[in-house]
Amino acid sequence: MKNRPLFVIGLFCCALAAAPPAWSAVTAGELVAAAPLAAQPPGAGGPVSAEELIAGAREYDGRLVVFEGEVIRAVLPRGDHAWVNLHDGTAAVGVWVPLAATAEVRYAGQYKVRGDWVRVRGVFHRACPEHQGALDIHAEEFTVVAAGGPVAEHLGGGKVFALAVLLGALLCLLTFNLLNRKRARR
Amino acid sequence: MILRPQARDLRLIASFLGKIVLAFGMTMVLPIGVAVLFGERVPVIDFTVGLLAAVCCGLLLMSLARPAEKAEVAWVHGMVVVAAAWLACMFLGAVPMYLSGHWGSYLDACFEAMSGLATTGLVLVQDLDHLPHAVNFWRHLLMFLGGQGVIVVAISLLVRHGPGAFQLYVGEARDEKILPNVIETAKFIWLVSFVYFVLGATLLSACGRFAVGLPWRDAAFHGVCLFMAGFDTGGFTPQSQNIVFYQSWVFELATVVVMVWGAINFNLHYAIWTGRRAELRRDIEVRTFLATMTLVVVLVALGLAQSHAYSGAWGFVRRGVYQAVSAHTGTGFQSVYAPELLATWGPLALVGLLLAMGLGASACSTTGGIKMLRVGIIAKAFREDVKRFLTSESVVVTTRLRHLRDVFLDDRMVRSAALIMLAYILLYLAGAAAGCLFGYDFLSALFESTSAAGNVGLSCGLTQPLMPAGLKVVYIVQMWFGRLEFVSVFVLIGFLVSFLRGK
Numbered sequence: 001m002k003n004r005p006l007f008v009i010g011l012f013c014c015a016l017a018a019a020p021p022a023w024s025a026v027t028a029g030e031l032v033a034a035a036p037l038a039a040q041p042p043g044a045g046g047p048v049s050a051e052e053l054i055a056g057a058r059e060y061d062g063r064l065v066v067f068e069g070e071v072i073r074a075v076l077p078r079g080d081h082a083w084v085n086l087h088d089g090t091a092a093v094g095v096w097v098p099l100a101a102t103a104e105v106r107y108a109g110q111y112k113v114r115g116d117w118v119r120v121r122g123v124f125h126r127a128c129p130e131h132q133g134a135l136d137i138h139a140e141e142f143t144v145v146a147a148g149g150p151v152a153e154h155l156g157g158g159k160v161f162a163l164a165v166l167l168g169a170l171l172c173l174l175t176f177n178l179l180n181r182k183r184a185r186r
Numbered sequence: 187m188i189l190r191p192q193a194r195d196l197r198l199i200a201s202f203l204g205k206i207v208l209a210f211g212m213t214m215v216l217p218i219g220v221a222v223l224f225g226e227r228v229p230v231i232d233f234t235v236g237l238l239a240a241v242c243c244g245l246l247l248m249s250l251a252r253p254a255e256k257a258e259v260a261w262v263h264g265m266v267v268v269a270a271a272w273l274a275c276m277f278l279g280a281v282p283m284y285l286s287g288h289w290g291s292y293l294d295a296c297f298e299a300m301s302g303l304a305t306t307g308l309v310l311v312q313d314l315d316h317l318p319h320a321v322n323f324w325r326h327l328l329m330f331l332g333g334q335g336v337i338v339v340a341i342s343l344l345v346r347h348g349p350g351a352f353q354l355y356v357g358e359a360r361d362e363k364i365l366p367n368v369i370e371t372a373k374f375i376w377l378v379s380f381v382y383f384v385l386g387a388t389l390l391s392a393c394g395r396f397a398v399g400l401p402w403r404d405a406a407f408h409g410v411c412l413f414m415a416g417f418d419t420g421g422f423t424p425q426s427q428n429i430v431f432y433q434s435w436v437f438e439l440a441t442v443v444v445m446v447w448g449a450i451n452f453n454l455h456y457a458i459w460t461g462r463r464a465e466l467r468r469d470i471e472v473r474t475f476l477a478t479m480t481l482v483v484v485l486v487a488l489g490l491a492q493s494h495a496y497s498g499a500w501g502f503v504r505r506g507v508y509q510a511v512s513a514h515t516g517t518g519f520q521s522v523y524a525p526e527l528l529a530t531w532g533p534l535a536l537v538g539l540l541l542a543m544g545l546g547a548s549a550c551s552t553t554g555g556i557k558m559l560r561v562g563i564i565a566k567a568f569r570e571d572v573k574r575f576l577t578s579e580s581v582v583v584t585t586r587l588r589h590l591r592d593v594f595l596d597d598r599m600v601r602s603a604a605l606i607m608l609a610y611i612l613l614y615l616a617g618a619a620a621g622c623l624f625g626y627d628f629l630s631a632l633f634e635s636t637s638a639a640g641n642v643g644l645s646c647g648l649t650q651p652l653m654p655a656g657l658k659v660v661y662i663v664q665m666w667f668g669r670l671e672f673v674s675v676f677v678l679i680g681f682l683v684s685f686l687r688g689k
Contacts, residue, residue: 054523057530072315073425076399076433083399083433085425087315091523092427111226111318126530132435133501135523153228159285163231166238173245180249 047119051090057126057135065124067093067137070148071108071115084142086118095120096131097139107148117146190688191681197251198259199267202354204247206271206340210278211240213339216327217282221320229286229320236282243278264354265677268337272666275336276300279328286321288312290651293658300662302328303336304669305552307421307518307643308634308661310651314426319407322424326411332669333418333448333552334375341372378455379417386413386444390437397436416444418552421518421643428520435504441519442511449475449515449547451559453590468588471548474562475514482510482542489535506535509644513542516553518643525647528630536646540633543642544614554641554668556610559589560603567600609672613639613664620660621648639664 047068053060069086076083082099085092087109097120109115122139125131130138214237221229279302280295289295294310301308302325311317311325331339337354355368391409394400400408408424415422425431429438454472457465466472486506496502508521527536546555570585577583585595593599614636621631626648634648638661649661667675 054525055529057526073431074400074404078399078433085427085431085433087426092315092425092431094427094430094433109315111224111316127496127501127505129497129501131433132498132504133496134430134433134504135526153226155228155231159228159231159235162235163238166235166242169242170238170245173242173249177245177249 047088049090050086050088050093053093053124054091054135057124060124061126063124064121064140065137066119066121067095067124068117068119068145069093070117071105073110074108075102075105084118086120094134094136095122095139095142096128096136097122097142101139101142104144109148112151112153114148114151116144116148119143119145188680188684188688190684195263198263199270200247201251202259202263202267203270203274204244204249204251206244206267206336207240207247207274207278208244209340210271210275210331210336211237211244213327213331214240214282214324217320217324220323221318224319226318226320229282229318232282232285233320233324235285236278239281240278243274262677262681265674266681268354269666269670269674269678271336271340272300272303272670275303276662276666279303279324282324283311283321286318288314288317288321291655293655294651297658297662298325299328300665301643302326302420302422303332304641304665305329305333305418305420305516305554305643306638306641306665306669307415308638308645308649308665309422310649310658312651314424317424323407323411325422326414326420326424329418329420329422330379330414333414333420334379338372338375341369374456375452378452378459382417382447383413386417386447389440390416390444393434393437393440394432397434398432412441413444416441416517416519417448419445419448419516419518419547419554419641420552421512421520423519427523429508430521430523438504438508438521442508445511445515445517445519448517449551449553451548451550453550454548457590465590470562470566470587470589471558474558474565475547478542478545478558478561479510479514482514482538483507485538485541486510486535489532489538492534493530493532495530495532495535509539510542513539513642513644514545515547516543516555516640516642518637518645520644524645527633527644527646533629536629536633539644540636543633543636543640543644544610546640554639556607556640560607562587562589563595563599563603564607566595570595606671610639610668613667617660617664620657624654624657634661635664639668641665641668 047066048060050067050069053065053067067086067088069088069092072085072087072092077099080099082097082102084095084097084102084105086095105116105118107113107115119141120137120139121141122137124137126135127133128136128138214233218230218233218237221227221233276296276299279299280292283289283298284292284295288311289298290310290312297308297310300306307329314322341355355371387406387409389409390412391406394405394408395402398405411422411424414420423429423431429441432438451469451471454465454469457463483506486509487502490496490502490506496505505522508519512519527539544555545561546557547553549557549559566585566587570583574583586592587595614632617635617639618628618632621635622628630646630648633644633646636642637644
């Protein structure tokens with residue numbers, strides 16, 4: 001088997017990453033001890049922002065958090081659960097939620113559509129063991145707090161003016177080029 | 187003695203530049219089609235403005251040339267045209283993006299346009315999740331056009347039979363012709379790209395529908411966009427969460443296939459197409475890539491273990507190995523959030539990614555960075571020197587390497603590879619110094635600088651709309667230098683200097 005060294009290195013890397021070695025300054029045990037489960041997130045009882053969650057992932061890991069955001073693009077079903085990506089204006093975070101709870105969601109945000117605004121209460125994971133290291137929230141409560149809906153397109157007058165000017169310039173250039181060619185032929 | 191350029195030189199350059207700008211402008215018809223398909227009215231106006239602006243600029247430049255004038259195209263003309271064309275395409279490509287209102291300034295839109303054209307993937311777009319489909323498609327199309335080469339597009343569309351096609355082709359950092367004729371080479375590049383486009387977009391769309399759970403229309407749109415960004419090792423994605431949005435290992439695996447396929451030399455694609463599959467195993471680039479990839483994965487594994495980033499092997503594979511492949515192929519897809527890299531990955535894993543980004547993948551592909559061929563040549567040269575010390579002085583030591591055919595290593599080859607490698611390292615460090623000057627710490631400044639100059643697109647969170655305008659300009663210049671591999675940009679600078687100092 002020619003690729004055996006690569007295969008062995010691959011296995012070694014997986015084992016290495018999965019089982020932290022002892023030379024490291026902080027052990028896995030210390031990390032677990034440093035992040036006890038708490039009923040409230042560090043920022044009191046209100047919703048925490050996605051930016052805070054991502055930047056302070058180690059502090060929030062394993063804690064119960066309240067998070068609010070707009071449903072983005074679509075609800076992504078996975079058997080009896082679903083992924084819902086929520087964007088709170090700072091960043092988006094994936095929320096793992098029972099599929100039945102998403103029945104209320106009518107609008108998902110995209111161009112010309114404002115998605116439903118959802119409030120989630122659940123456990124935040126920096127590196128979710130169930131989802132291969134994903135940064136996510138496992139929702140315990142999932143409530144649509146404000147319905148989304150269609151958003152009208154807005155065409156500014158400046159764009160129409162620019163279009164007219166450019167069309168005029170194009171006609172002038174085409175005429176100039178045509179005359180230039182005729183002169184060159186003569 | 188430096189010669190001052192004459193009016194004839196300028197007219198010749200303007201003529202070619204005009205054709206390229208015109209060809210580039212014509213590609214805006216495609217996002218207009220997408221806007222019509224998705225019922226988006228305002229983007230139709232935005233792209234029509236962009237198209238008209240490009241056509242007007244192209245015609246204006248072409249009208250400067252005299253139709254009857256026959257001039258010989260020298261290397262300097264080709265190089266200047268290429269370097270200037272990339273800037274012109276950046277300015278024009280940014281027009282519809284800026285009009286969409288999703289970029290904070292025209293500079294931000296230019297940054298994104300250059301990032302797309304140079305297949306980098308660093309983004310400054312705001313509220314990406316509500317971006318019109320047409321503009322999102324345009325961002326990804328820019329990667330496809332830039333990856334295949336703006337000049338290849340122009341050669342295929344407009345600069346067909348005239349002289350100068352070869353000079354233009356070489357100026358775009360493509361010194362290897364696949365077929366004897368440049369026009370045939372351009373046609374082959376498009377043929378390969380379109381066949382892979384159909385296969386890759388179908389694969390990603392199917393994964394988007396069945397593994398991710400997107401509705402069919404969204405799955406097809408994402409499949410097309412991600413293929414263009416993945417095969418051209420660009421790294422833009424249609425959603426703000428990058429690859430994290432899809433929450434599916436099947437989808438991630440499909441993107442890995444596309445990334446690796448895009449990182450292969452077009453000459454090797456030709457060899458595979460013509461039945462010479464054994465070349466894949468024998469080629470120095472593929473062998474070097476496997477060796478450096480192994481090194482990068484080991485470094486990332488050690489770094490992740492040290493920082494206790496993930497508790498299971500699957501976490502390491504889905505986050506660590508994925509990022510390593512993305513960095514080494516120069517793509518920049520991220521299965522982790524950008525700030526996570528600094529906050530939880532640890533410095534050793536970042537060094538692994540830095541190494542991967544700096545080295546890049548194959549020459550004559552869409553990747554940036556130093557490239558595997560040069561790394562392979564320098565490694566062989568080292569080995570040859572060590573061998574020379576170990577053998578008797580009377581023995582003639584030679585080294586052979588396999589790159590499409592057997593070649594004997596010579597000093598010119600090593601010098602050329604070492605010079606470009608040195609230039610890239612200096613470019614990475616210059617960008618890092620600029621980052622430090624703007625108040626960022628060295629590691630994140632070096633990471634982002636290497637990502638920009640190596641046309642990778644991985645970010646540790648430094649690149650964002652609020653970063654200093656000066657740093658945005660630095661990164662634009664780095665992306666431009668990195669994509670064109672220095673020579674044509676230096677020739678353009680030399681050409682401008684010769685106006686002042688030439689005789």
